[in-house]
Amino acid sequence: MSTTRNARQAPRQSYCRDLSIVYEGYSLEIPVRAPDLSVDGMFINTPRFFPEGAVLKIRFRLAGTGTEIRVRAEVRHCIPGVGIGVEFVEMDDQARQAIARELETLETCEF
Numbered sequence: 533m534s535t536t537r538n539a540r541q542a543p544r545q546s547y548c549r550d551l552s553i554v555y556e557g558y559s560l561e562i563p564v565r566a567p568d569l570s571v572d573g574m575f576i577n578t579p580r581f582f583p584e585g586a587v588l589k590i591r592f593r594l595a596g597t598g599t600e601i602r603v604r605a606e607v608r609h610c611i612p613g614v615g616i617g618v619e620f621v622e623m624d625d626q627a628r629q630a631i632a633r634e635l636e637t638l639e640t641c642e643f
Contacts, residue, residue, distance in 0.1 A: 551592040573619040
């Protein structure tokens, strides 16, 4: 892992749908499964290897509201055959607020 943080700064939930990612500079269809999501980034389950620092364009919908999120992210760590941890590096304030509201709503619904 390239970061020295042992704990995540924001809690993660796995409630988004219609996820797609594009590896900038490549035209590939990348298989993915539902990620763990936070306002700062996500862990995306994919068998594909990405080097640390790779820039990805990510698009997904929040499951509760259906809000579409489009963001640029950088790969912070990769577990080959399992998935990648990405940090959002370019995201508008509306998208960040929509994710925060979604996560807050989900936290109040859990028992």
